[in-house]
Amino acid sequence: MTRIQYQECIDACLKCMDACNYSYVSSLKEYNLADLRESIQLDRECADICSFAVQAMTRRSPFVVEILRLCAEICDRCADASSRHEHTHCQDCIDACRNAAAACRLVSEAVEVYA
Numbered sequence: 197m198t199r200i201q202y203q204e205c206i207d208a209c210l211k212c213m214d215a216c217n218y219s220y221v222s223s224l225k226e227y228n229l230a231d232l233r234e235s236i237q238l239d240r241e242c243a244d245i246c247s248f249a250v251q252a253m254t255r256r257s258p259f260v261v262e263i264l265r266l267c268a269e270i271c272d273r274c275a276d277a278s279s280r281h282e283h284t285h286c287q288d289c290i291d292a293c294r295n296a297a298a299a300c301r302l303v304s305e306a307v308e309v310y311a
Contacts, residue, residue, distance in 0.1 A: 208296040212242065275294050
């Protein structure tokens with residue numbers, strides 16, 4: 197596990213957190229809130245777990261592998277929910293979530309090998 201891989205994952209999680217927070221706020225301004233309910237909920241969950249994953253990585257938590265796996269799963273679910281909508285903020289969220297999920301999986305696998 198290199199410091200660069202950790203930093204890339206941290207950066208991806210921070211970008212995802214920002215995209216999810218923006219999508220969350222933007223979705224609340226849309227007229228079709230009922231249709232966006234699942235995306236709104238997952239935007240919050242995803243932003244929160246990305247923030248927690250960054251904290252776990254920076255403090256070298258002994259649970260970092262499990263946290264990153266959960267983060268990847270939630271990021272994937274958030275991207276799937278956002279893909280049902282054509283709003284620009286949803287589309288931006290998809291890319292950020294997919295990148296964060298891939299980075300979390302890469303780091304969690306690498307950390308597990310070195311453990």
